[in-house]
Amino acid sequence: MLHFGMWGHFLAVLIDFAIIAAVVYFGVHGLGLDKLDKPKEPKEKKK
Numbered sequence: 001m002l003h004f005g006m007w008g009h010f011l012a013v014l015i016d017f018a019i020i021a022a023v024v025y026f027g028v029h030g031l032g033l034d035k036l037d038k039p040k041e042p043k044e045k046k047k
Contacts, residue, residue: 028034
């Protein structure tokens with residue numbers, strides 16, 4: 001591993017976290033897993 005110094009290591013960890021968070025966020029929304037907890041709304045009958 002390259003020696004980046006204290007700020008370089010912190011920046012690398014911050015970038016890694018942002019990438020992983022984005023992948024998880026878009027993965028959950030892309031697969032529709034965020035809608036599993038919500039109850040389905042009954043469809044209204046037409047008059």
